[in-house]
Amino acid sequence: MSTLRALVTDAHVVVCCGTGGVGKTTSAAALALEGARAGRRVAVITIDPARRLADTLGLGGSADAEVPRDRWDPDGDAAPGGRLTALMLDPAATFDGLVERYSADAEQRDRILENRFYRSIAGALSGTQEYMAMERLHELHESGAFDLIVVDTPPSRHALDFLDAPARLIRLLDNRVFRVMMLPARRGFRVASGALQLFVRQVGRVIGTAVIDDIIAFFRAFEGMEQGFRDRADAVRTLLAAPDTTFVLVTSPRRDSIDEAVFFADRIADHGLRVDALVANRVHPDFAPGADVERLRGLATAVRDAGAAEPGPDADAAARRTADRLATLADLAEVAAREREALDRVAERTRAPGVVVVPLLARDVHDLDALRAVGQVLTGPAN
Amino acid sequence: MDLAQFCAASRVVVVAGKGGVGKTTVAATLATAAARAGLSVLVVEVEGKSGLTACFGVPDLGYEDTIVEPGLAVRALDADTALVEWLDGRGLQRISHRLARTGTLDVVATAVPGMRDILLLAKIKQLEQSGVADLIVVDAPAAGHAISFLLAPKGLQDAVGVGVIRSQADEVASLLADPARCQVMLVTLPEETPVNEVVETAYALEDRVGVALGPVVVNQCLPDRWSAGGGGAAVAADAARAGVPLTDVDLTALAAVDDFVGTRRAIEREQIERLGRRLPLPRIHLPYETGEIGPAAVSDLAAAFTAQVAGLRAPAVPGDAS
Incomplete structure (x- = not known):
């Protein structure tokens, strides 16, 4: 049995990583399809798929979509019991869900959700998309509804941000300066030194005092939720390190993607994880x-x-x-x-x-037949 | 038109495209071609991971210039250094060091959407105005990020009413809006999805950012010298007629190549034609480079680039509309 066939039949999580433009999303979708055909309940989390592929997976709307069986198994020859659900990552909505989960009450939740600084974090912070992909993975895992979850990772500015994103966010939320800043209001006495006050005023001159007010209001509202976030980040890390979580590194044979892939491979190893399979797309045929x-x-x-x-x-x-x-x-x-x-x-x-x-394929992959063909190349024959 | 004339259209050229289309190679190619045409050129990288080192055969890049050859320099910009430098230049050293030391920079950069991008663009604008080079080539972040990168000034103008950073956003916005100072060169491949995406990106940049678009570079086109046509029978017949002693293995391989090149070329024609219909911009076709991407390949590509520019009509380039 080929390595990838073993992954789609036995693994619980398959994380597809690699730089942009190497067919990562297509590979993720093709592996998910093979998993469903092997009789497993499969979810694939895609991130910014090309439009035609998104349409094929029924991701035209924003909601998660189960692809009807007759579409991914038109000949009725796949193993029974399989299901294929495609999800498009919505980082802001996922983050909102986390806030909802960890806020003490509706008032705290609303104060955070309405804060402009929070909206910046949820929408634009570098690493949020990566973190939320992992968060979504964890949600699906916890739901128990899926045997196999295939995750496409964002074509990050910084390779493998998804491994570091939880830690980075927690560092941000733990920022000492702003924690000290909030103390006066919280405890009713002044702790923040004059120097610190001056510093924050000066920063305010650069970015505007309204922004500073938003930040302080956010840290106040967020009080008490850090532990929940930290626990969650730990849970995600544990899931990524689990023996049935696997990493597929996707690359193309071009120099730039090769350099990135080498870097990825080293970073994955640095995190104590391993690359279980290596996929090279867009490879020229060897005619002689x-x-x-x-x-x-x-x-x-x-x-x-x-x-x-x-x-x-x-x-x-x-x-x-x-x-x-x-x-x-x-x-x-x-x-x-x-x-x-x-x-x-x-x-x-x-x-x-x-x-x-x-x-290198003659045609772009955007229908289920073409995905099936890629899936066959990736995983080899079913038996 | 000649390359010097082409490059005179605007001092800053932002090279943008989706991952995997060879945007960095094209940035290096444009820079090399311009340097050979006698311009002083600075290539700027803003993502912290750069194929530029491989393209130019230079070691790791820093915030200051690395000289590739006379008239051609490259540097990597990062927002944190740009901010510290910018604050220092305004007599705010105490803030800058404290921001860096306490990790508050992350909070501040998060609070102000697009702040990092503004800082990078502000640095590019400063380089442009100080006249460090005749041409500044920016190796932009990959596609989706390129739009948000260039939209950063607008976003910040909406979000932040006052503050020093706001005035930076205003200055950067005027750089982007002026076709005589800045244009975007989009890169794509002659394949269906990349063509769709470059068309979307082009309209998003024009409509939402309001930046001028230069020619579109269609990268990795099949080299002209790759012949095709006729199929297996013609391959064998030609060899026999010319009296070339080829084995059956050779003939089979040649027939397969003929088929491969023929198929790819048909797709390429179809997609380039579709691109032309959907995006009325001049095009530059660069060949697929069969060698390893490095200084030699970039040098070949620069020659091809110059030859293609020679075929462009001058008025077709935005920013040179007069």
Whole structure:
């Protein structure tokens, strides 16, 4: 059984990570589809899918959508019991849900939800999207409704933000300066020093005092909720480290994505996690495996220089075309060799058993048939 | 038109595109082509992860210039350093150090939507006005982020009524709105989804940001020299007629290549044609680079870029509408 087939049949969580533009969302959706076909109840969390793929998964609206069985199993040959649900990440709504969960009462909840600083955190803070992807994963896990949850991770500015995002947010919420600032109002006596007051006033000159007021109001409203957030972040970390949580690193063979993939692989290892499978999309086919590129180049040059064996306008044109074809083959053989080498370089940095290669496809993947085809390439045959 | 004329349209060119389309390579290509045309060029990176080092064959980038070759420098900007520098320049050293030391910067940057982006753009604007280079090429964040990056001044203008940062946002907004100072060069691939996305990004940038768009770069086009046509039978017939002794293995491989190149070329034509219909902007086609992306490949691409620009008609470039 192939590695990815084992993941879709046995793993509880599959996290697809990698830089943008390497087919990560498509890979996640294809793996989810294979999981459903194997008879499992599957959820796939997508992040900003291309529009046509979103439509295919029934994500036209904002709500979570179960893809009807007759659409992902048109021939009725998939294992019984499978279900496929696609979700689009809504970071702000997910964050609101967290606030709701951990606020002491409706008043605290409303004070936070209406605060402008909170809206900035929920909507725009770098890392929020990553954190909320993990939060959503945890929610789905806790619900017990799914055997397999496949998560597409955001094409982050900073690779692997999703691993650090909870810690970063907690650091933000724990900010010492603003905690001290709130003390006077909370305890009824002044703790904040004059220097600190002056500092905050100066900051106010830069960003406007209204903004400072919002921040202070937020920290006041948030009081008492940090522990809940911290516990939750720990729970997410535990889930990510669980033995049936797996990481699939998706890359393309281009230099920039390879460099990113190597970086990802190292960072995943730094976090004590492991890459279980490595997927390379958009790989050029190797038309002449093991071919001697120099021989092909030599042949192309010789044919171009010498022309046809028995000259004549037709024969010369045929010789030119043949020389061009040989040169093209040599170019593509070189590309294939270079891509192979680059992928081996990433594979060495992971404990993944080799690279699963998805060739450059003639058409973009946006219907279920095409997803199925990718899923087959990724996971191999079902038995 | 020649490249110097092309680059004279605006001093700041923001190169933007979705992940995986080779935006960084195109930024390096434009910069190299401009430097060869005699301009002094500065390439600016703002995301903290850069393929520019590989493109130029230079070690890690810093906040100050790394010189690639005479007339071509590259640097990596980050918002925290930009803020400290900016506050220091206004006699606010005490705040800046305290912000950095206490971690309050994170709180402040979060409180003000787009503050980090404003700081980066403000630094770029300062570089533009100080005339450090004839051309400043910005390797923008990947697509969706590029829009929010460039929308940051508008967002901040809406959210913050007063404060020093507000006046920065105003100045940056006027830089972005002036086609004689700044334009965006979008990068895409000749494939369906990238074409859809570049069209969406283009309209979002024009309508929501109001920034001028330069030509669209269609990257990784099949090289012209890659021949195709005729199918397997023609491949074998040509080889036989020319009397080239090829093995069956060779012929099979050549036929497969012929099919592959033919299919890809048909898709490419269709998508470029569709792009042309949906986005009436001049186009620059850059070839797929078969070698490893590095200084040699960028140098080849710069030559191709210059040749393509030579084929553009001057009035077609926004900011040069006169």
